[in-house]
Amino acid sequence: MRLGTRNSPLAMAQAVETKARLCAAHGWSEDEVELVPVMASGDKVLDRPLSEIGGKALWTKELDAWLAEGLIDASVHSAKDVETIRPDVFHFAAFLPRADRRDALVGAANIAAIPQGATVGTSAPRRAAQLLNLRPDCKVVTFRGNVATRLGKLKAGEADVTFLAAAGLERLGQSDVGNPLPSEDWLPAAAQGVIALECRADDAEASANLAAIGDAQTAAELTAERALLAALGGTCHSPVAVLCQGDLDTLTMQAAVFSPDGSERVAGNVTFAANDHGAVAELARDLLSRASIAVTEHFTGGK
Numbered sequence: 606m607r608l609g610t611r612n613s614p615l616a617m618a619q620a621v622e623t624k625a626r627l628c629a630a631h632g633w634s635e636d637e638v639e640l641v642p643v644m645a646s647g648d649k650v651l652d653r654p655l656s657e658i659g660g661k662a663l664w665t666k667e668l669d670a671w672l673a674e675g676l677i678d679a680s681v682h683s684a685k686d687v688e689t690i691r692p693d694v695f696h697f698a699a700f701l702p703r704a705d706r707r708d709a710l711v712g713a714a715n716i717a718a719i720p721q722g723a724t725v726g727t728s729a730p731r732r733a734a735q736l737l738n739l740r741p742d743c744k745v746v747t748f749r750g751n752v753a754t755r756l757g758k759l760k761a762g763e764a765d766v767t768f769l770a771a772a773g774l775e776r777l778g779q780s781d782v783g784n785p786l787p788s789e790d791w792l793p794a795a796a797q798g799v800i801a802l803e804c805r806a807d808d809a810e811a812s813a814n815l816a817a818i819g820d821a822q823t824a825a826e827l828t829a830e831r832a833l834l835a836a837l838g839g840t841c842h843s844p845v846a847v848l849c850q851g852d853l854d855t856l857t858m859q860a861a862v863f864s865p866d867g868s869e870r871v872a873g874n875v876t877f878a879a880n881d882h883g884a885v886a887e888l889a890r891d892l893l894s895r896a897s898i899a900v901t902e903h904f905t906g907g908k
């Protein structure tokens with residue numbers, strides 16, 4: 606089986622984990638799974654925020670082309686980076702068991718401990734808005750690049766603190782870096798900590814092989830979180846934070862939308878039957894109905 610992956614160290618770690626799970630589940634030898642690194646357009650331009658580069662599908666475009674053409678049998682994605690609406694020709698065959706979904710704060714013990722007026726490096730609208738909502742005294746500077754690049758910028762003094770996904774640090778063997786933020790104070794991104802495996806919708810063999818390593822609880826949470834993004838009409842550039850947890854029958858979702866400058870935060874939560882996303886769509890409508898134009902202009906679901 607040929608697994609396509611981005612070539613960043615984090616993406617490669619995710620692909621190696623996927624390969625190990627496939628080999629264990631099917632009794633395959635190492636050489637029965639080939640990792641195929643593919644350079645993504647999002648990895649080429651590093652000096653501007655993604656929202657400015659503007660193009661959609663920055664992380665998936667090249668992998669999608671390789672998958673559609675049959676050069677690979679499956680794509681390994683950080684689920685967080687996959688657009689809400691996917692081409693019909695692809696199929697999410699599995700989501701691996703979710704890793705730590707929290708953001709880790711690097712450079713301070715917690716949000717309250719960030720020094721007054723500190724500079725915060727991030728290019729994620731959700732992280733910037735959520736931080737400014739709690740700490741309007743802070744200043745946000747654009748921070749892009751892979752995990753090592755961002756930690757290097759922090760060390761070089763380009764910012765006082767930054768955020769990184771705990772899952773990413775864990776997968777790179779760097780869980781000693783940073784302090785995970787508790788969900789009472791800070792909500793993560795939709796799909797954070799989840800590895801998504803996609804194949805061609807008409808490839809029954811790849812689909813079955815991948816499904817064997819999928820996790821049902823992760824799939825339930827992830828599809829609900831993506832349903833919220835779809836109902837809001839948000840993208841990965843929209844300031845939205847969401848946390849969904851529970852069991853296979855009942856899930857609880859906490860969600861918040863922000864104005865980019867953090868001055869406005871609209872939050873809500875809902876408990877619902879895991880297979881019924883009607884309540885999620887209702888939560889999305891409720892959040893947008895309570896938000897001002899400064900928030901709703903970043904979502905199409907309100908219109």
Ligand SMILES: NCc1[nH]cc(CCC(=O)O)c1CC(=O)O
Nearest residue numbers: 683685769770772773797798799
């Ligand atoms: N936007 C980049 C990205 N996409 C997924 C992860 C982390 C791994 C994950 O969420 O599974 C990261 C790095 C980060 O946010 O620090």
